[in-house]
Amino acid sequence: xxxxxxxxxxxxxxxxxxxxxxxxVIFLFGPLITAFGVGYELKAGVMKNIPFAVLDQDNSEFSRxxxxxxxxxxxxxxxxxxDSTSEMEQWLKEGLVFAGxxxxxxxxxxxxxxxxxxxxxxxDGSAMMVASSARTAMSEVLLTLxxxxxxxxxxxxxxxxxxxxxxxxxxxxxxxxxxxxxxxxFSNYFLLGMLIALLQIELAILGVERSRIGKxxxxxxxxxxxxxxxxxxxxxxxxxxxxxxxxxxxxRGSLGAGLVLSLVYALCMVSLGVLLGQIIPxxxxxxxxxxxxxxxxxxxxxxxxxxxxxxxxxxNLAAILPYRYYGEAMRNLCLKGLDFSHTLxxxxxxxxxxxxxxxxxxLVVCLxxxxxxxxxxKAGEAL
Amino acid sequence: MNxxxxxxxxxxxxxxxxxxxxxLPVFFTFLFGFVFSKDYVENIPVAVLDLDQTxxxxxxxDNLEDSEGLRIAAYASSLAEMEELLLQxxxxxxLVLPENFYKDIQRSQSPSxxxxxDFSNIIIGNNLVAxxxxxxxxxxxxxxxxxxxAGEIIPxxxxxxxxxxxxxxxxxxxxxxxxxxxxxxxxxxxxxxxxYLITVSPVFIEEKNRLxxxxxxxxxAQDKKQDKKIKVTKLGGLVLTYxxxxxxxxxxxxxxxxxxxxxxxxxxxxxILCLLVLFLLNLTAIAILLGTLFGDTAHCVQFVIFLAIPxxxxxxxxxxxxxxEPWFSSLIHKLWPMIYFTAPFQHVSLKxxxxxxLNLSGGLLFALILWPAACLLYALRIKWLTRKPSTHGTH
Numbered sequence: 001x002x003x004x005x006x007x008x009x010x011x012x013x014x015x016x017x018x019x020x021x022x023x024x025v026i027f028l029f030g031p032l033i034t035a036f037g038v039g040y041e042l043k044a045g046v047m048k049n050i051p052f053a054v055l056d057q058d059n060s061e062f063s064r065x066x067x068x069x070x071x072x073x074x075x076x077x078x079x080x081x082x083d084s085t086s087e088m089e090q091w092l093k094e095g096l097v098f099a100g101x102x103x104x105x106x107x108x109x110x111x112x113x114x115x116x117x118x119x120x121x122x123x124d125g126s127a128m129m130v131a132s133s134a135r136t137a138m139s140e141v142l143l144t145l146x147x148x149x150x151x152x153x154x155x156x157x158x159x160x161x162x163x164x165x166x167x168x169x170x171x172x173x174x175x176x177x178x179x180x181x182x183x184x185x186f187s188n189y190f191l192l193g194m195l196i197a198l199l200q201i202e203l204a205i206l207g208v209e210r211s212r213i214g215k216x217x218x219x220x221x222x223x224x225x226x227x228x229x230x231x232x233x234x235x236x237x238x239x240x241x242x243x244x245x246x247x248x249x250x251x252r253g254s255l256g257a258g259l260v261l262s263l264v265y266a267l268c269m270v271s272l273g274v275l276l277g278q279i280i281p282x283x284x285x286x287x288x289x290x291x292x293x294x295x296x297x298x299x300x301x302x303x304x305x306x307x308x309x310x311x312x313x314x315x316n317l318a319a320i321l322p323y324r325y326y327g328e329a330m331r332n333l334c335l336k337g338l339d340f341s342h343t344l345x346x347x348x349x350x351x352x353x354x355x356x357x358x359x360x361x362x363l364v365v366c367l368x369x370x371x372x373x374x375x376x377x378k379a380g381e382a383l
Numbered sequence: 384m385n386x387x388x389x390x391x392x393x394x395x396x397x398x399x400x401x402x403x404x405x406x407l408p409v410f411f412t413f414l415f416g417f418v419f420s421k422d423y424v425e426n427i428p429v430a431v432l433d434l435d436q437t438x439x440x441x442x443x444x445d446n447l448e449d450s451e452g453l454r455i456a457a458y459a460s461s462l463a464e465m466e467e468l469l470l471q472x473x474x475x476x477x478l479v480l481p482e483n484f485y486k487d488i489q490r491s492q493s494p495s496x497x498x499x500x501d502f503s504n505i506i507i508g509n510n511l512v513a514x515x516x517x518x519x520x521x522x523x524x525x526x527x528x529x530x531x532x533a534g535e536i537i538p539x540x541x542x543x544x545x546x547x548x549x550x551x552x553x554x555x556x557x558x559x560x561x562x563x564x565x566x567x568x569x570x571x572x573x574x575x576x577x578x579y580l581i582t583v584s585p586v587f588i589e590e591k592n593r594l595x596x597x598x599x600x601x602x603x604a605q606d607k608k609q610d611k612k613i614k615v616t617k618l619g620g621l622v623l624t625y626x627x628x629x630x631x632x633x634x635x636x637x638x639x640x641x642x643x644x645x646x647x648x649x650x651x652x653x654x655i656l657c658l659l660v661l662f663l664l665n666l667t668a669i670a671i672l673l674g675t676l677f678g679d680t681a682h683c684v685q686f687v688i689f690l691a692i693p694x695x696x697x698x699x700x701x702x703x704x705x706x707x708e709p710w711f712s713s714l715i716h717k718l719w720p721m722i723y724f725t726a727p728f729q730h731v732s733l734k735x736x737x738x739x740x741l742n743l744s745g746g747l748l749f750a751l752i753l754w755p756a757a758c759l760l761y762a763l764r765i766k767w768l769t770r771k772p773s774t775h776g777t778h
Contacts, residue, residue, distance in 0.1 A: 125557035167493035171526035
């Protein structure tokens with residue numbers, strides 16, 4: 001077979017299946033391109049090099065030590081020394097810096113004489129992610145510095161030996177152990193859920209589109225849901241695989257649980273699309289309604305903004321959103337390393353959703369047949 | 384009869400478009416405003432493993448219990464049980480007080496208190512650490528003071544010395560760090576973008592097909608030219624109506640955000656209007672581009688829906704540009720106009736920055752390049768299509 005005859009056969013084939021091809025391109029390549037794009041964007045994972053400014057009104061060895069401690073942390077990078085608080089405020093306003101340290105005059109002397117002076121830390125609250133990271137990091141740095149100062153104080157004032165001084169500076173040795181995502185990698189926490197949110201809308205709209213094609217019988221539609229669900233599973237596996245292989249998203253949990261959950265979730269979303277496609281005859285309107293119900297669930301599902309922080313009404317509403325279960329389950333499988341039994345509380349509601357959707361599809365098809373039969377009977381009588 | 388039906392359909396479609404543009408942004412502002420209405424994450428469930436079982440250890444636990452941020456959901460009997468609770472997501476943190484905890488403090492042995500934090504959700508994890516630190520660091524400071532007093536340093540001096548120096552946090556522009564104040568800029572961007580592109584892109588598709596059909600119709604060249612002119616003028620009027628409707632919707636959303644949910648509007652109204660108009664101009668160019676690329680209205684609408692999440696993620700708002708590779712940051716500045724609206728809008732509203740601080744030139748340049756390119760491609764597409772036999776229908 002030469003190239004000409006290949007193209008001659010390919011052309012009509014592509015034309016015939018233009019819609020399927022177009023959807024495959026959007027359905028498979030769209031999420032992949034987004035996964036690569038956003039994965040690369042969030043590659044760093046942990047907030048670093050936050051520009052900060054300093055107003056050092058003390059200009060002592062102690063104040064310079066404080067600044068050096070902050071500078072040496074990975075989290076901050078010194079932008080410049082401000083000459084006044086208004087200059088620092090201007091830099092914060094313009095977004096040149098996201099944090100500022102104001103060291104008052106006489107700091108060193110006041111600390112030595114026990115006057116407990118205050119160091120002012122200013123943050124740009126309009127950039128919440130940056131401000132939150134900056135506050136946590138700054139707090140860690142300055143608490144460490146403070147503990148070191150207290151140790152020296154005990155050695156000096158109370159004539160303690162170093163070990164004893166350290167124990168008294170920190171009467172309780174507080175240890176924090178950060179589990180599952182110890183480096184607080186933002187990409188590990190956020191990326192998976194957002195790409196699932198993208199894929200769920202694609203699955204639902206795939207269901208809407210395909211519900212009008214082929215047999216409009218109950219068996220035909222349910223078979224379609226199953227076929228599309230398997231296709232959805234493939235898509236989910238591919239793109240989660242990309243995140244794990246290219247962007248170091250860990251996968252510590254049961255593979256079987258991940259596959260089962262993904263299949264059930266894909267079935268759930270595709271069935272929702274098929275159901276809406278059967279109810280709403282206009283393709284454009286059906287797509288818009290699907291988006292109206294599915295897109296907000298990426299926030300209402302509590303993946304990024306926790307359900308704990310929402311009013312009770314929305315916490316209860318999340319119980320009927322499939323994304324709430326699948327998003328959290330997949331993140332926990334990736335980061336916590338759950339085994340299959342741990343995923344059952346997520347699996348059960350998804351199965352219930354599928355059963356309800358299947359029953360509703362059957363109901364809608366039956367009703368449509370009844371209505372159609374009535375119309376045909378009336379038309380026959382009129383003739 | 385068919386003409387009347389088709390006219391009625393067109394009118395309904397037009398009204399549906401107006402409704403989407405004016406009402407949906409307001410509706411979603413109410414929805415997400417209430418979702419984010421609680422300022423703080425509170426009552427975070429934690430577990431406690433008290434291996435000391437002394438009045439002192441119980442007082443530490445009582446301090447945790449009294450905190451509004453934390454809620455003691457379980458008392459574990461072993462570390463394995465606590466880890467299982469964390470694994471199942473029944474608690475997000477756990478405090479472990481070891482055996483002889485109080486005795487070791489009295490003997491200045493500095494016993495370890497372990498605080499486990501589930502960081503699979505960073506927001507909950509950060510809040511948990513903040514609450515726990517506040518309580519446990521205060522406890523530590525109090526114990527330090529006691530030790531110094533035992534060393535015969537007078538209480539006032541002991542207290543001042545234990546504090547050594549304090550640091551005071553001042554969070555500017557949004558002191559409460561309320562999630563709604565942070566999220567509203569990106570939410571407003573997406574409300575405007577999605578409603579506008581879903582409504583306006585199909586208009587260009589339909590007009591493209593109608594203009595192409597005019598070429599295919601019989602009739603004099605003069606009449607065809609006249610018909611083309613009329614349709615283009617109608618198109619411009621329709622798009623302008625949708626443009627104004629979208630502005631009304633955006634301003635309605637802003638009104639709700641400000642009056643109901645306390646979103647500040649510190650910058651001038653004129654500034655915000657400028658940003659909105661520029662954003663909508665850029666979106667109109669994109670709508671023309673989408674109208675060029677798609678022949679099927681449903682596919683175009685679906686594509687616009689798919690764009691929602693990628694454009695949010697690549698807007699440079701959730702993850703700041705200084706954290707990206709320079710070439711990548713430069714690329715996303717050229718890809719999509721949302722980056723010229725979201726962050727500047729946030730800066731104007733929360734910080735009250737003026738025109739000189741905003742990079743409007745980026746958005747203007749985007750429009751200056753995209754508009755002619757989109758119009759040219761649209762015209763070329765129509766010309767190309769008029770050479771083909773016309774196929775009916777766009778749905």
